[in-house]
Structures are given as structure tokens and as C-alpha cells.
Amino acid sequence: MRAAIFHEHGGPEVVRIEDVEPPEPGPGEVRIRVGASGMNHLDLWVRRGLPIETTMPHIGGSDVAGTVESVGGGVDDWAAGDRVVIDPSLSCGVCDWCRAGEEPLCDEYRILGEHTQGGFAELVVAPARNLYRIPDDVPFETAAAAPLAFLTAWRGLATRGRLRPRESVLITGASGGVATAGIQIAKHLEATVYAVTSSPHIDRVRELGADAVYDRLAGDWSKALWRATEKRGVDVVFDSVGEAGFRQAARSLAKKGRMVVYGATTGPKAELDLRIVFWKQIELLGTTMAGRDEFREVMDLVFGGALHPVVDVVWPLDRAAEAHRRLEEGLSFGNIVLVP
Ligand SMILES: NC(=O)c1ccc[n+]([C@@H]2O[C@H](COP(=O)([O-])OP(=O)(O)OC[C@H]3O[C@@H](n4cnc5c(N)ncnc54)[C@H](OP(=O)(O)O)[C@@H]3O)[C@@H](O)[C@H]2O)c1
Numbered sequence: 001m002r003a004a005i006f007h008e009h010g011g012p013e014v015v016r017i018e019d020v021e022p023p024e025p026g027p028g029e030v031r032i033r034v035g036a037s038g039m040n041h042l043d044l045w046v047r048r049g050l051p052i053e054t055t056m057p058h059i060g061g062s063d064v065a066g067t068v069e070s071v072g073g074g075v076d077d078w079a080a081g082d083r084v085v086i087d088p089s090l091s092c093g094v095c096d097w098c099r100a101g102e103e104p105l106c107d108e109y110r111i112l113g114e115h116t117q118g119g120f121a122e123l124v125v126a127p128a129r130n131l132y133r134i135p136d137d138v139p140f141e142t143a144a145a146a147p148l149a150f151l152t153a154w155r156g157l158a159t160r161g162r163l164r165p166r167e168s169v170l171i172t173g174a175s176g177g178v179a180t181a182g183i184q185i186a187k188h189l190e191a192t193v194y195a196v197t198s199s200p201h202i203d204r205v206r207e208l209g210a211d212a213v214y215d216r217l218a219g220d221w222s223k224a225l226w227r228a229t230e231k232r233g234v235d236v237v238f239d240s241v242g243e244a245g246f247r248q249a250a251r252s253l254a255k256k257g258r259m260v261v262y263g264a265t266t267g268p269k270a271e272l273d274l275r276i277v278f279w280k281q282i283e284l285l286g287t288t289m290a291g292r293d294e295f296r297e298v299m300d301l302v303f304g305g306a307l308h309p310v311v312d313v314v315w316p317l318d319r320a321a322e323a324h325r326r327l328e329e330g331l332s333f334g335n336i337v338l339v340p
């Protein structure tokens with residue numbers, strides 16, 4: 001089968017299209033003919049290799065939608081031709097964390113396409129219990145742009161951030177895959193959304209539903225946000241920019257605000273003034289991926305039309321290296337989708 005594969009870590013140029021042996025489904029697994037596969041920032045970390053090490057050669061791609069092609073032993077609830085999307089969270093399924101619906105905390109937690117061979121190929125193998133049915137009227141390109149971004153934003157805002165109607169939220173890096181999902185989820189939860197993005201993306205962030213949008217390239221935006229909230233600040237900050245904007249993000253919190261951190265794109269050593277922590281009595285909350293129930297809950301909202309995956313471009317798999325470059329250079333808005 002054809003796959004976008006790399007044999008060593010490095011820049012986008014290490015990603016090449018090659019013919020490789022198709023994966024075989026083991027017991028409890030299903031082989032899926034990939035209809036479309038979405039890209040995430042995670043694919044850049046995995047390709048660069050730092051701090052993530054993977055087995056080589058490696059096929060990335062955590063977000064997959066397609067058709068069941070064949071099933072391994074013991075799988076009787078899926079059949080060839082079923083249209084499915086894959087929950088990229090791989091976990092043991094039996095430990096206390098898994099049973100409590102906290103799969104990302106499982107000791108054996110892994111992510112499809114990061115720790116295993118992923119969906120930037122014609123075929124991919126995944127556990128049968130990770131599949132979720134796609135309604136006939138939802139195209140593969142739409143379903144493939146959703147999983148990782150929407151499940152992360154759903155857990156981060158609804159579960160961890162406990163965002164409620166009439167509260168306010170600041171979403172940084174607003175053109176990103178998770179952030180564009182986050183803006184929609186926050187509006188769905190009836191919150192007021194303040195967003196920070198870079199100049200080329202301002203109009204589209206506003207169109208997605210953000211109530212106020214600030215340009216991070218125009219200087220310190222936190223003063224304008226402070227004025228806009230009448231010197232109160234926001235109830236929740238949803239951030240993955242990390243080092244580059246953390247001081248401003250923390251300063252934007254209201255008393256008893258919740259800082260939800262889901263990444264560190266610009267570096268992990270962010271500065272936090274501890275006086276903000278104790279004086280305003282804020283909460284610092286980490287979040288990673290989501291449990292199976294959260295995945296299904298948010299995918300139902302996507303499939304029902306309440307939330308809309310933001311598809312940046314749909315490109316043939318042949319353009320995988322170019323897609324890495326586009327995402328890395330910050331040119332994309334939402335998620336890039338590759339079709340084999
Ligand atoms: N914990 C988890 O489970 C989880 C899940 C998904 C993603 N993540 C992490 O979260 C981050 C975002 O993921 P994603 O897939 O949404 O990424 P993405 O689509 O690449 O979005 C990242 C956004 O960050 C902003 N940004 C980039 N460089 C910046 C800089 N120098 N200063 C300020 N902002 C900058 C840009 O937005 P603007 O130009 O609009 O400002 C960019 O669109 C990544 O680090 C990823 O690894 C974590």
C-alpha cells in the first residue's frame with residue numbers, strides 16, 4: 001500500500017511516499033481502508049522526534065475516517081463496508097483509570113499514529129473497540145478533521161474547565177486545530193469567547209463565533225482584554241501556546257479563574273507569577289486527550305451538526321510533506337486533511 005512514511009526524524013523533507021507492506025489486523029482489531037486522515041500539531045512533534053521517540057520507519061496520522069475492510073479474530077460487531085471514525089486513544093481498557101473513563105491516565109496509554117503506525121496511508125489497523133460509526137451524510141473529510149481536536153477541546157473546556165453558560169473564556173492560538181474546535185464548543189456551552197490569533201486569521205476566528213479577537217502580532221493584547229472585561233478578567237483560559245504568551249494569559253484570569261493547559265507549542269518553561277495563583281485563588285488544570293465517553297459525546301455533536309470541524313485544505317496524500325510545511329509555518333486554519 002502507499003503511505004507517507006519517514007525513516008528518520010527531521011524537517012518536512014523526511015516525509016516520503018513509499019510502497020509498504022499493508023498492516024494485518026490481529027485479534028480484536030480491524031483493518032480500515034482510509035477515506036481521509038487529518039493532521040495535527042502532534043504529527044509535527046512525532047516527525048521532529050523531540051521529545052517524542054517512535055519506532056522507525058514511521059507512518060503518522062492520528063485522525064482517521066474510512067471503511068472497514070477486514071476484521072481480526074473475535075470481532076463480530078463490525079463488518080466490511082461499515083463507515084467508521086477511529087478514537088485515537090489506545091488504552092488497556094481494564095485498569096482503574098480506564099474503568100473510570102479516564103483512559104488518558106492509563107499506564108499503557110498510547111495514541112494512534114504517535115506510538116503506533118497511523119492513518120497517512122491507504123490502510124490502517126486499530127482496535128475494534130475504538131471505532132465509532134459515521135452517519136451516511138457525513139463525508140470522510142469532515143469526520144477525519146474532528147477527533148483529536150474536538151475530543152481535546154471538549155475535555156479541556158467542558159470536563160476539566162467546567163465552562164458554564166454566561167461565563168467567559170480566553171482561547172489563545174485561535175487558528176489552531178484544537179482552538180477552532182474550542183471556540184465552537186465554548187459558544188455551544190453559551191460562554192463569551194475572547195480569542196487571540198495572528199493577523200491573517202482574525203476574520204475567520206470572528207466568523208467562527210469569537211466575541212472579541214486580538215492580534216498577537218500587534219503587541220501585548222492583555223491590556224485590551226482587561227479593559228474589555230471591565231477589569232474583571234475571564235473565568236477560563238484555554239492555552240497551548242505555552243512560553244510565548246503565558247504571562248499575558250495568566251494575567252487575564254478573573255478571581256477564582258481556571259487556567260486549562262493542553263500543550264506548549266512555543267516551549268514548556270512558561271513563567272507564572274505565583275501571586276496571581278494565591279491572590280486571585282486561581283486553579284491550574286492540565287488536560288490531555290479524552291476518555292471514550294467524551295469522544296463519543298463530542299462526535300455526536302459533530303455528526304448532529306452542532307459543531308463543525310474546520311477543514312483547512314483537503315490534499316492528496318502525495319502532498320504530505322507540503323502539508324507538514326503548511327502546518328509548521330502557521331499558514332493553516334483548522335485541520336489539514338489528506339486523502340490517499
Ligand atoms: N494535551 C493534548 O491532549 C493535546 C491535544 C492536541 C494538541 N495538543 C498540543 O496543543 C498544541 C496545539 O495543537 P493543534 O494541533 O491545535 O496545533 P496547530 O493547529 O498547529 O495550532 C497551533 C497554534 O498556535 C499558535 N502559535 C504558533 N506559534 C506561535 C507563537 N510563536 N506564538 C503564539 N502563538 C503561536 C498559532 O495560532 P495563531 O496564529 O492563531 O495565534 C497556531 O495556529 C500543540 O502543541 C499540540 O501538541 C495537545
Ligand SMILES: [Zn+2]
Pocket residue numbers: 091092093094095096097098106107108
Ligand atoms: Zn488502562
